[in-house]
Amino acid sequence: MSKSQLKIGLASPIVILLPHKKDTWEADAGVDELRQVTLAAEKLGYYSLTCSEHVGIPTEIAAVRGGRYYDPVATFSYMAAITENIRFLTYISVLPYHHPLAVAKRFGTMDKLSKGRLIMGVGVGSLKEEFELLNAEFEERGARYSDAMKAVKASFGRRLPKYHGEHYHFDDFIIDPCADQQDLPLWLGGRTLRSLRRAVEDGDGWAPFALSLEQVSEMLQKTQQTELWQQRQKPFEVSLSLEVTEDLTKGEGIDAVKGRIEASLKAGASHLSVSAASHSLQHYVDQITEFKEKVMPEFISA
Incomplete structure (x- = not known):
């Protein structure tokens, strides 16, 4: 893909607190800090923000x-109510936790309220x-997941969805409001060749995790040789994570970050979610500002 087609978003801070961040500013952050991050991301022109899903750990x-x-x-x-352009990527929503029509209604309503800015990562x-x-169901989750994806795709943006599959059947139910986007993007997570092939068959993109760039590249090359890939008529997105551990506000590591983006592009990325190391809210905003001003112009046309 050309550099100008690359989309760069942010892996939202605050909304998920991993163990290594328990002693950072994010641990005590709440709605006020989240608002400032969201508004900064919108003002700076980032493509997307993320939010994961777990009910209980x-x-x-x-x-x-x-x-x-x-x-x-x-x-x-909440984020949609205070912005106009930035998109919202679920990374990742666990589809087998929900009935497909519950997904169509809840996330469809959110898509309606945001005027079509949702990307469903599942x-x-x-x-x-x-x-x-x-x-x-845990043991049968794979089969239910495959069926649920088809059911969800058949339901987004449709007031009277119909679907009859192996595990899910529905007809004659009104889902109103429904998604603003009838072809709401569905990006599939995973870290296996099977997850990629499933994404090519049933989705609009692939959002792998815990894979090296070499592994991503190898899986994409194998899949691109298949008839399944060659029969696709719609664009296919590949969303990867980009960790920025350098302090860009001090001019550190800008060339190194650019090098990692180049490597991600070479591996097949069309979308990046950036995580920026920071020691305070203001430092985070400064970090993503520096990234926007010093790094992004080389990869995204104004």
Whole structure:
């Protein structure tokens, strides 16, 4: 992909608190700080903000996964109310936790309220304890996930959706409001070749995690040789994470960050979610400002 087509968003701080951030400014941050981050991201022209999804984390697992996860619908609805352009990416919503029509209604309403700015990043889920907490099927989650994706795609933006699949069947139900976007983008998470092929078949993009750029590139190259890929008629997005550990406000590591973006592009990325290290709210805003001014112009046309 050309540099000018690259989309760069932010991995939202505050809305998820991982263990390594428990002693940072984010631990005590709340709605006022989230508002300032959101407004700064909008003003600077970032493409998207993210929010993940977990209803509850077992206490013994929170030491690894963290315990704070803002609800994406509520969070994005708030963000949408104070912005006009920035998009909102669920990264990741666990689809098997929900009935497809509940997804179509809740996220569809949010898409309506934001005037069509939602991107649905979805995943199959792996936390067995959370499945059990929600009385969701864990062992059959893969099959239900595949069916749910088709059902959701058949429902977004449709007041009278119809779907008859292996696990989900519905007809003659009014879903109003529904999504503003009838073709609401569906990006699939995962870290396997199977997840990529599933994304090519049923989705609009792939948002892998815990993979090296070499692994991403290899999986994409293999998939691009398949008939499934060659039959696609719509664009396909590849969303990767970009960690900025350097202090850009001190002029540190700007060339190194540019190099990592170049490598991500070479691997196949069309969208990046940037995480910026920071020691305070103001430092975070300064970091993303420096990134916008010193890094992004080389990759995105004004």
